[in-house]
Amino acid sequence: MAKSDSFFIRAGTTTNGTTYAQSSIDLGAYVDALGKSVLRVHNIAVQYGSPLDSYVGASDSNTQSVFQLTTQSQTSMVSATDKSVIASGSLAIATTGPAVSMMSESLDVAPQHWTQGYLVGVEQIYLGVDQSFNHVNEINVVLECTVETLSQSAAMALALSQQ
Numbered sequence: 417m418a419k420s421d422s423f424f425i426r427a428g429t430t431t432n433g434t435t436y437a438q439s440s441i442d443l444g445a446y447v448d449a450l451g452k453s454v455l456r457v458h459n460i461a462v463q464y465g466s467p468l469d470s471y472v473g474a475s476d477s478n479t480q481s482v483f484q485l486t487t488q489s490q491t492s493m494v495s496a497t498d499k500s501v502i503a504s505g506s507l508a509i510a511t512t513g514p515a516v517s518m519m520s521e522s523l524d525v526a527p528q529h530w531t532q533g534y535l536v537g538v539e540q541i542y543l544g545v546d547q548s549f550n551h552v553n554e555i556n557v558v559l560e561c562t563v564e565t566l567s568q569s570a571a572m573a574l575a576l577s578q579q
Contacts, residue, residue: 420563422458428556429543431481436492438544447539449575452565457502458533459560460485460526464507465552475514479549482506485557487538487578493546496525500578502534502541503527509551527559535564537574 429439446455464481484493488500496504505523509516527534545555566574 422560422562425559425561426556427543427559428554429483429545430554431545431547431550431552433550434547436490436544436546438490438542440489440540440542442540443536444539446561446563447537447575449537449571450568452568452571454564454566454571454574455536456533456562456564457527457536457559458562459528460503460523461558462505462521462523463556463558464521466554469552475511477549478508478510479547479551480506480508481547481552481555482545483555483557484544485559486542486544487536489542490544493544501525502536503557507552535574536578537571537576538578 425441427439427441429437431437443455447453462483482493482505484490484504485502486494486498486500487502490500494501503523504525505521508518508520510518543555543557
């Protein structure tokens with residue numbers, strides 16, 4: 417199986433308050449199931465908000481910003497049992513009075529948790545985000561990837577399983 421050097425794909429989705437938002441990430445330059453080319457995602461890094469965002473929330477509240485990276489378009493957040501999930505995670509914030517008392521970031525599913533990352537055979541993936549309170553304006557991801565060659569039948573089977 418031929419491999420390329422690793423490279424980075426960067427993408428973001430602007431949040432729209434407290435409802436689900438999604439953007440697509442075009443992988444057509446890297447993935448071609450008929451041409452036997454697939455993408456392996458090795459690592460994902462997540463940035464909640466732009467660098468200058470500051471959290472201003474309600475007193476005595478618990479809020480959360482969540483993201484998911486999937487191989488299929490979604491209309492809401494899905495669980496890890498959905499076959500399209502590549503990665504998902506959250507940023508949880510709790511306040512006591514007006515002050516932030518707890519902040520926790522987690523990747524509950526991520527390519528770096530797997531021995532050889534996550535193989536993608538579709539030409540578009542989707543970054544979906546949602547929040548319980550509008551406290552960040554965007555969620556951005558950086559994916560460390562390589563391109564690999566599979567047999568045509570293996571590449572096509574992978575692509576079909578992810579649609």
